[in-house]
Amino acid sequence: MRTPSLVWSKRISMAVTALGFCLFLTAARAEPAESQDVLHAGTAKVDITPKKPVKMAGYASRTGLSKNVHDPLSARVVAFENDGKRFVLVSTDLIGFYNGTAEHLRSAILHEFKLKPSELFLSAIHTHSGPSLTIDKKKGHPNNLEYTENLKATLIKVIHKALDNMSPVQIGVGTGYCPIGANRRELTISANGASTIRLGRNPYGPTDKEVLVMKVAKPDGAVVAAAFDYATHATCLGGKNYTISGDVLGLAEQFVEKILGGETIAPAFAGASGNIDPWFRVLPAFNTEPGWVPEPVLLGTMLGEEVVHVFRDIKEVSPGGEIGTAFATLRLPGKPRGEVDKKANYPPTALNVTIARVGDIGFVGIGCEVLTEIGIAIKAASPYKHTFVITHCNGAAGYLAPEHLHIEGGYEIRSSRFAPQAADIVVKRAVRMLHEL
Numbered sequence: 001m002r003t004p005s006l007v008w009s010k011r012i013s014m015a016v017t018a019l020g021f022c023l024f025l026t027a028a029r030a031e032p033a034e035s036q037d038v039l040h041a042g043t044a045k046v047d048i049t050p051k052k053p054v055k056m057a058g059y060a061s062r063t064g065l066s067k068n069v070h071d072p073l074s075a076r077v078v079a080f081e082n083d084g085k086r087f088v089l090v091s092t093d094l095i096g097f098y099n100g101t102a103e104h105l106r107s108a109i110l111h112e113f114k115l116k117p118s119e120l121f122l123s124a125i126h127t128h129s130g131p132s133l134t135i136d137k138k139k140g141h142p143n144n145l146e147y148t149e150n151l152k153a154t155l156i157k158v159i160h161k162a163l164d165n166m167s168p169v170q171i172g173v174g175t176g177y178c179p180i181g182a183n184r185r186e187l188t189i190s191a192n193g194a195s196t197i198r199l200g201r202n203p204y205g206p207t208d209k210e211v212l213v214m215k216v217a218k219p220d221g222a223v224v225a226a227a228f229d230y231a232t233h234a235t236c237l238g239g240k241n242y243t244i245s246g247d248v249l250g251l252a253e254q255f256v257e258k259i260l261g262g263e264t265i266a267p268a269f270a271g272a273s274g275n276i277d278p279w280f281r282v283l284p285a286f287n288t289e290p291g292w293v294p295e296p297v298l299l300g301t302m303l304g305e306e307v308v309h310v311f312r313d314i315k316e317v318s319p320g321g322e323i324g325t326a327f328a329t330l331r332l333p334g335k336p337r338g339e340v341d342k343k344a345n346y347p348p349t350a351l352n353v354t355i356a357r358v359g360d361i362g363f364v365g366i367g368c369e370v371l372t373e374i375g376i377a378i379k380a381a382s383p384y385k386h387t388f389v390i391t392h393c394n395g396a397a398g399y400l401a402p403e404h405l406h407i408e409g410g411y412e413i414r415s416s417r418f419a420p421q422a423a424d425i426v427v428k429r430a431v432r433m434l435h436e437l
Contacts, residue, residue, distance in 0.1 A: 039321040039358070040081045041216055042165035043224045045265045046158040048092065048151060049073045050131050050244060052143045057095035058128030059239030065143070066131070067242040070286055071254060073130055074246075075155060076267035077162040078216060078225050080358055085323040086119050087356050088159060089227065089363075091267035093246040093253075094124040094133065096392040101133040102352075102367065105152055106394060112156050113163065118327035118354055121365045122155075123393040125253075126270045127234040129245040169216050169224065170317035173361055173386040176211040176310035180248065180299040181232035183207050183372070184277040185410055197410030199277075207231070207276055208372050210379075211303070212388055213310040214361065217317060223264045226256055228307045229388045231271030231372055236296035238282030245286075248278050251300025256307050266307070269390040272366075272375020274399050274412055321359030324437035328353050330429060333419035337398075340406050340413055341420065349417045352395040353426065355433040362387035362437075364430050367395020371412060373402045374423050381431045400426060 049072045053065035073093035080087040097105060106122055109115065133148045134140030140148075183205025185197050208231040216225035234247035246253065249268045256266035280295035287294050334349035335341060354365035362384035368391065375389040399416040406413050406420040 037083045037322075038168045038319055039171065040166040041169040041224065042079045042162040042167070043077060043216070043265050044158045044161035044165065045074055045076045046154055047072055048075050048154060050143070050147055052146070054131040054143045054147055055141045056242065057130060057132035058235070062239045062242070064242060065141075066244050069244040071245050071251060073244065073250065074253070075158055076253070076265045077158050078227060078265070078267060079159065079162040079166070080321070080323055081166055082321060082323045085325070086115065087323050087325055087358060088113075088115065088120050088162070089267065090120070090122045090155065090159065091269055092124045093127055093250045094130050095126055095128060096124045096396045097122065097133060098396040099134055099136060101135055101148060102395045104135050105155060108152050109155060109159060113159060116325065116327070118325035118356070121354055121356070121363065121390060121393050123269055123365065123390050125234055125246065125249040125268050126273075126392050127245065127247040127250055129234075129237045129241055129243065129247050131244075168219055168319065170219060170319045171321060171358065171361070172215045172314040172317035174213050174215070174310040174314040175386070176213065176306045177209045178211050178230060178303050178306045179209060180279050180302055181207050181209065181230070181273065181276045182279050183275055184281070185275050185408070185412075197408050199411055201277075201279070201281070205275070206372060206376070208271060208376050211306050211310060212386060213307055213314070214388070215311055215314045215317065219319065223260060223262065226260060226264055226266045226307065226311045227269070228256070228266065229269040229271050229390065230303060231273040231276050231375060233273055233277045234270070235281055236278045236283055236299060238284060240284035243286065245296060247296050248300045248303065251296055252304040252307065255301050255304030259304070259308050260311070269388060270392055272370040272372045272389050272391060274369040274371040274391070274401065276372050318359055322357070324357045326355040326433045326437060328429065328433065330426065332422040332425055334417055335419045337417055338414055340409055346419075349397060349422070351397050351400070351426065353430055353433070354394050355430065355437060357384065357434070357437045360384055360386075362434050363390065364388070364434065365390045365393030366400070366426070366430070367393055368397035369399045369412075371399070371401045371405065374400060374427060377427045378430050381427070383435050387434070
C-alpha cells in the first residue's frame, strides 16, 4: 500500500499538471470579456415518483419490486438564455441513465427543443432507492418500460415549462462545507497479512466537502432556484430497502425547498463521488424506532441546512452572464471489467464530457461515476472561481478512477471500463475546454 502522503502527492501532481497546461493556454490569448446582455432563466419542477411498483436500481441482489414510497422523486430544470445561446440544467431524482437510456432520452430532448448536445446537462442524483430505467423490451419489467417511456414525455413537458417561463434574473454563488460524505475505500488486513480495499468507511481518505450553491433570483429579489452540488453517493439505503426515496441528496432538495418556500426549486447535482458514500451507508430501511432520526433524513437535513446557510449569505448577484457551451465524446483507453490494467489492443471506452459557463461560473458534466480526486483536480485547475463538477451527466460509462488507485485495486477499479491513464486525459481535456470557452 502507498502511504497517505504519496497518495496526496499524486492528487496534487495531477491538479498542478492540469493547471500548468491551462496557464499555457491563457497566456496565448486574453480571456473574453463578459457579455453585458441581461441573463434570462426559467425554472420548473415535476413529480416523477413511480405510480406502480418497479424494479429498483443500484443493487444486483435486489430482485423484487418496490413496495412503498417514503418521499417523492422529482425532476428539476433551470434553463438559461442570453444573446440567443441556451443552457439547460436538468436534475433528476434517479440513479442515472444506464443501458442506453441516456441517448434515448437525450436525443428526444435535443430534437424537441433544437438544442445542441452541449446545451443540455441531463443529470441524476444517483439515488439507489429509485426506479431502474430500461428500454429493453425483452429483459425489462413492463412497469419499468412504461415508467421510462413516460419519463421521456415528462422531461420534455417540464423543460418546455422552464423555457416558456423565461425572465430576467440575477445569479450568485456561495461556498460552504459539509462532513456527511466519507471515503468508502476501507483498507482491511487478513490474518495472513494480505491487504484488501473493500467498500466501507475510510475516515482518513480524501473527500471533497465543498457545498457549492448557485442562487437564481428575479430583479425584484424573488428567488426561483437554489441549485447545489455536493460529492456523495445517495446510498444511505442499501439492497434490502424496497422503499422509494431520493435518499440523502433528494431529501436535502426537499428540505431546502421547504425552508426557502415559495416557488423556489432546489436541484441537486452529484459531484465527483465515485469513492464517496454517506457517513451512514447501505442500511436496510428507514429506522422507525421511537426517538430515532432515520439516517437518510438526518444526513439530508444536515446537507440541506448548509445549503440554506450558504444561500442566505450570497449577497453579490449579477444580472449579466455570457453563456458558452462545448461537448465532446472522448475515446479513452479501455480495459476489461474485473481487471486492473489495460490489455494490448483492447478497444477504447467512450465518455461524454459537457462543458458550460454562465458568466464566471463553470460547469463540467461527466457521463460516468468520477472518483473524488478527479473532481478536485478539475476544480483546482479551472479558470473560473466556482466550478460545478456534475457526474451521471449525459451518459453512464461506469467508474473513472485516478491512475494511482489502480495499484490499490478495489471495487471501483475492478468494475471500471477505463484504463489507468484515462483519468489524466479527462482532467486535461475538461480543463482545456473550460479555458476555450
